[in-house]
Amino acid sequence: MSKIAIIGAGFSGLSAASYLGAAGHEVHLFEKNSSAGGRARQLKTSGGYTFDMGPSWYWMPDVFEKFFGDFGYKVQDLYKLDLLDPSFEVVFPQNEKLSILENYDQLRELFESIEVGSAAKLDKFMEEAQYKYEQGMERLVYMPGISLTEFVDLDLIKGAMRLQVFSSFSKHVRKYFKDPKLIALMEFPVLFLGAMPQDTPALYSLMNYAGLKLGTWYPQGGFGSVIKAMVKVAKAQGVQIYLDAPVEQIIATDKSVKSLKVHGEEIEFDAVVAAADYHHVEEKLLQKEHQNYSEKYWENKTFAPSCLIYYLGVSERIPELEHHTLFFDEDLFEHSVEIYKEPNWPKKPLFYVCCPSRTDDTVAPEGHENLFLLMPLAPGLKDEEPTREKFFQIMIKRLEKQIGRKISGKIDYKESYCVSDFIEDYNSYKGNAYGLANTLQQTAILKPKIRNKKLRNLFYTGQLTVPGPGVPPSLISGKIAAEQVIKELKKKKYEVTV
Numbered sequence: 001m002s003k004i005a006i007i008g009a010g011f012s013g014l015s016a017a018s019y020l021g022a023a024g025h026e027v028h029l030f031e032k033n034s035s036a037g038g039r040a041r042q043l044k045t046s047g048g049y050t051f052d053m054g055p056s057w058y059w060m061p062d063v064f065e066k067f068f069g070d071f072g073y074k075v076q077d078l079y080k081l082d083l084l085d086p087s088f089e090v091v092f093p094q095n096e097k098l099s100i101l102e103n104y105d106q107l108r109e110l111f112e113s114i115e116v117g118s119a120a121k122l123d124k125f126m127e128e129a130q131y132k133y134e135q136g137m138e139r140l141v142y143m144p145g146i147s148l149t150e151f152v153d154l155d156l157i158k159g160a161m162r163l164q165v166f167s168s169f170s171k172h173v174r175k176y177f178k179d180p181k182l183i184a185l186m187e188f189p190v191l192f193l194g195a196m197p198q199d200t201p202a203l204y205s206l207m208n209y210a211g212l213k214l215g216t217w218y219p220q221g222g223f224g225s226v227i228k229a230m231v232k233v234a235k236a237q238g239v240q241i242y243l244d245a246p247v248e249q250i251i252a253t254d255k256s257v258k259s260l261k262v263h264g265e266e267i268e269f270d271a272v273v274a275a276a277d278y279h280h281v282e283e284k285l286l287q288k289e290h291q292n293y294s295e296k297y298w299e300n301k302t303f304a305p306s307c308l309i310y311y312l313g314v315s316e317r318i319p320e321l322e323h324h325t326l327f328f329d330e331d332l333f334e335h336s337v338e339i340y341k342e343p344n345w346p347k348k349p350l351f352y353v354c355c356p357s358r359t360d361d362t363v364a365p366e367g368h369e370n371l372f373l374l375m376p377l378a379p380g381l382k383d384e385e386p387t388r389e390k391f392f393q394i395m396i397k398r399l400e401k402q403i404g405r406k407i408s409g410k411i412d413y414k415e416s417y418c419v420s421d422f423i424e425d426y427n428s429y430k431g432n433a434y435g436l437a438n439t440l441q442q443t444a445i446l447k448p449k450i451r452n453k454k455l456r457n458l459f460y461t462g463q464l465t466v467p468g469p470g471v472p473p474s475l476i477s478g479k480i481a482a483e484q485v486i487k488e489l490k491k492k493k494y495e496v497t498v
Contacts, residue, residue, distance in 0.1 A: 001024055001025055001026055002025050002026070002270035002271060002489050003025070003026045003028070003268070003269050003270050004020050004025050004026065004027050004028070004269060004270060004271045004272070004273065004485065005027075005028050005029075005030065005247075005260050005267070005269040005271075005272045005273070006020075006027060006028070006029040006030065006239075006272075006273045006275055007030055007247045007260075007272065007273070007274045007275055007276045007281065007285075008029075008030075008031060008032075008038065008274070008275035008276035008462070009029055009030075009031035009036035009037065009038065009231075009241060009243075009275075010036075010037065010038025010039060010040065010275060010462065010474065011038065011040065011227075011230070011471055011474035011475055011478070012275045012461040012462040012463075012474040012475070012477045012478040012481070013029060013031075013038070013273070013275030013276075013461065013462070013478065014029070014036065014227070014230040014231065014233075014234050014478065015067065015230070015461075015474070015475045015476075015477070015478025015479055015482075016273045016275060016461050016477075016478035016479070016481045016482045016485075017029045017234050017237075017239045017241075017273075017478075018071060018230070018233050018234045018237050018239065018478075019070070019478065019479050019482035019483070020237075020239075020273075020482045020485060020486070021234065021237030021238045021239045022070075022071060022237045023482070023486055025489075026238070027234075027237070027238065027239045027240065028239075028240050028242065028267075028269075029234070029239055029240065029241045029242065030242050030245045030246070030247050030260070030262055031241065031242065031243050031244075031245060032244070032245065032246035032247075032276075032427075033243070033244070033425060034243055034244050035243065036227055036230075036231050036241060036243070037223075037224065037227035038054075038426065039053065039054030039055065039426065039433070040052065040053070040054050040055050040223045040224070040226070040227050040471070041053045041054070041224075041227075042222060042223075042224035043311060043415065045313065045413055047313060047365065047412065047413055048364065048365040048368075049311075049313045049363065049364055049365070049368075049370055049413055050221075050222060050224070050362065050363045050364075050370070051222075051311040051363070051370065051372060051415075052222040052223045052224065052354075052356070052372065053309075053311075053417065054223070054433075055223050055471050056222075056223065056324075056354045056356070056372060057216065057324070058081070058216065058217040058218060058219055058223070058226075058471075059207075059210045059211055059214065059216065059217075059472070060137065060210050060214065060472040061075070061081065061214065061215075061217055062137075062214070063137065063472035063475055063476065064226070064472070064475070067475045067479075068229070068233065070479075071233050071236070071237065073229075073233060075229075078225075078229035078232070079219045079220060079221065079225040079226065079228075079229055080219070080220040081217050081218070081219055081220075082217065082218045082220065082359055083102060083215050083216075083217055084102065084215070084216045084217065084218055084322075084323050084324070084359065085101060085102035085103070086099040086100050086101050086102065086322055087100045087101070087102050087211065087212070087215060087216035087324070088100050088216060088322065088323070088324035088325065088326060089322045089324070089325045089326070090181075090184070090185060090188075090325075090326045090328050091325060091326065091327045091328060091329050091402050092181055092184075092328055092329055093329050093330075095329070095401065095402055096181075097402075098110065098181065098185070099322070100185070100212070102215055102216075104212070104213060107122070107212060108122055108123070111182060114179050114181060114182055115177060115178060115179040115182055118176075118177055118179070118182060121176040121177065122176070124176070125176045125186075125205065125208070126208070126209060126212070126213060128162065128164075128205065129205040129206055129208050129209035129213075130209050130213065131162055131163075132162070132163055132164070132203055132204075132205060132206040132209070133206040133209045133210060135163060136163070136203060136206050137206065137472075140163075140444070140467070141466075141467035141468075141473060141476050142467075142476060142479070142480060143444065143466070143467075143480075144450050144451075144466060144480050144483070144484055145444050145445045145447055145449070145450060145465070145466040145467075146445070146449065146450065146451060147445070148445060150445075151444070151445075163203050164201065164202035164203055164205075165201050165202075165203050165440070165443065166201065166440065167201065167202035168197075168198055168199075168200070168201075168202060169187070169190055169197045169198075169200040169201060169202045169204055169205065170187065170196075170197035170198040170200075171198075171202070172202035172205060173186045173187055173197070173205075184328050184332055186205075186208055187332065188326060188328070188332075189204075189207035189208055189210075189211055190204055190207065190438075194302075194303065194304020194305060194432075194434050194435065194436065194437035194438060194469055195302065195304075195340065195437040195438055195439045196333075196336045196337075196339075196340050196341075197336075199302075199340070199437075199439045199440070200438060200439065200440075201438070201439075201440050201443060204438065216324065218323065218356065218359050218360065220359075220360055220362070221360065221362060221363075222356060222360070222363060223471075242262075245262055245263065246262070247260050247261070247262055247276070247285060248261040248262065248263075248264070248285075249261040249285055250272060250274075250281070250285045250286050250290075250458065251266060252286070252287070252290050252455050252458075255454065255455060255456055256455055256456055256457050257269065257271070257272045257455050257457050257458050260272065270457065270489065271457040271458075271459070271485050271488065271489060272457065272458050272459070273459045273460070273461055273481050273482070273485060274458065274459070274460050274461070275460075275461045275462050275478070275481075276426075276427060276462075277426060277427045277428055277429055277462075277464065278429075278448055278460050278462065278464035278465060279298050279429040279464070280427035280428075280429070281460070283295065284427070289454070290452070290454050290455055290458075291454075292448065292449060292452055292453050292454075293448065298429060301436060301437075301442065302340065302436070302437040302439050302441075302442060303379050303429065303430060303432040303435070303436060303437060304379075304432050304433065304434035304435050304436065304437050304463075304469050305339050305376040305377060305378065305379065305432065305433060305434065306376075306377055306378065306379040306380075306381070306418070306419045306422060306428075306430070306431045306432050306433050307374050307375060307376045307377060307418070307433045308374070308375045308377060308383070308388060308391055308392075308416065308417075308418045309372065309373065309374050309375075309416065309417040309418070310371075310372075310373040310392055310395070310414065310415070310416050310417075311371075311372060311413070311414070311415045311416075311417070312370075312371040312372075312373065312411055312413065312414055313364065313365075313368060313369075313370065313371075313411065313412050313413030313414075314368060314369040314370075314371060314407055314410050314411055314412070315367070315368055315410045315411075315412045316367065316368070316369065316407070316410050317367060317368075317369055318355065318369050318371075318403060318407065320402075320403035320404065321353065321355045321358065321369075321371075321403065322355070322358060323354065323355055323356065323358045323359050324352070324353075324354055324355075325352070325353045325354075325355070325402075326350070326352050327350055327351050327352065327353065327395075327398060327399075327402070328350055329350075329398065329402075330348035330349065330350055331348065332350060334346075334347070334348065335348070335349055335350050335376075338377075338378065339376060339377060339378045340378070340437075343378035343379075343380065343381065344378065344381070345377060345381060345387065345391070346375075346377060349375050349376075349377075349391065349394065349395075350375070350376070351373060351374060351375040351376075351395050351398075352373070352374045352375075353371060353372070353373055353374075353399060354371070354372035354374070355369060355370065355371055355372075356370050356372070357369050357370040368412075373392070373395050373396075373399075375391060375395060376433075377419075379419065379429070379430035379431050379432040379433075380419070380430035380431065381419055381431075382419075383418040383419045383420055383431075385416075388416045388418055392416070396408055418431070419431030429464075434463060434469040434470070435462070435463025435464050435468065435469035436448070436463065436464045436465075436468065436469065437469075438468050438469065443468075444466070447464075447465055447466050447468070448460065448464055448465050449465065450465045450466055450477075450480060450481055450484060451484060456488060456492075457485075457488060457489075457492075459481045459484055459485055459488075460481065461474075461477045461478050461480070461481035462474060462477055463477075465477060466480060467480075
């Protein structure tokens with residue numbers, strides 16, 4: 001048995017800890033905040049509201065099933081899942097609204113009503129997207145991205161053209177659809193990947209399959225229920241979790257990590273998995289000679305957006321809102337440029353509204369509504385309170401226009417969260433919300449390495465390494481990191497034995 005430390009109790013940290021604990025190791029997980037979950041923490045108010053502070057889209061249910069199944073659990077035994085119908089709504093200019101229904105046949109009818117011939121094209125698009133999903137989510141994402149030899153697989157080589165790793169997502173969508181509304185609908189999932197559609201590989205049409213074919217789900221109680229389930233699994237594997245325990249330093253001698261400094265105390269470990277922000281770990285916890293990458297390296301990387309979030313409690317019901325509503329009533333391309341090419345607060349922002357109380361009575365007092373407003377923006381921007389409030393007013397007025405009545409005077413809870421908060425709470429590089437963008441230049445082996453190149457027993461996991469941003473990839477990232485730790489420990493044991 002080896003003694004292993006995990007830094008950070010987000011999805012990837014809890015995942016890595018669980019796999020290492022199940023392998024028989026003594027695992028200690030250190031979390032700087034007062035609750036586990038990382039970006040999936042919850043905000044509970046004295047007035048009876050429970051807000052998911054981060055993730056709100058539950059896609060790829062098979063990844064969650066696989067994770068919990070690895071430890072002998074079923075999702076239905078841990079939390080209740082509801083399939084949303086409609087999956088979400090999209091608001092276009094002139095308050096035109098599309099409801100994206102869960103039933104695929106009805107979705108085909110909707111496409112056909114907008115653009116003649118698009119139902120058959122949607123079938124073809126989804127057929128390709130399903131192939132990418134099955135190859136990508138069952139094979140590619142589980143590769144550690146250490147060497148090109150991982151990809152020397154005859155089946156993968158044969159299917160490389162179908163995976164469209166080197167094609168533009170934007171061009172791929174436009175091969176099938178011409179109507180601007182359908183294009184916007186098909187392009188929106190890549191916003192979760194942190195890059196403009198033009199710079200995202202067409203491989204990621206697998207996201208369309210995940211969202212439109214596998215459905216959009218909601219865990220009752222919010223994403224906090226998923227975190228509670230993961231904590232339960234981790235503790236069942238013997239993992240010891242320490243809250244309010246920020247790691248202050250990684251202490252290394254020769255070519256190995258020797259110990260961590262926590263609350264001024266040095267604790268020795270045989271291996272360490274850093275599930276905290278990769279850049280923070282390198283710049284603040286490691287000595288310069290042990291870092292994988294320079295500050296210039298990080299400055300030249302393309303990061304996913306940050307965002308401005310408002311958590312709102314409203315003292316009346318809003319039946320005009322579905323669980324998820326995307327406000328695409330302004331230009332997607334213009335907003336994308338202001339995130340990725342010319343970083344600035346957007347002139348005419350797109351935004352997203354989540355109303356979980358539509359589905360879950362436990363997240364708001366009776367007769368009230370729980371709202372989550374999110375506007376993506378470039379990381380690294382200054383986010384003073386007057387600026388936050390300016391954009392809150394833009395969002396709330398457009399929301400009121402869409403539902404046809406004012407709710408501003410009915411808000412009985414209001415809290416904002418933005419760039420500086422991501423930095424303060426998660427040590428997030430430039431306050432990014434989602435991790436490293438999935439551009440072609442930052443895919444697979446081109447991502448920051450999961451292993452430290454100079455310290456044999458230090459590994460990384462999470463949104464800034466393989467496989468990438470998002471909740472399901474973070475679960476997988478934890479498993480990959482755990483497998484690499486186990487390999488290294490076996491190798492070290494063999495060398496000692498010899």
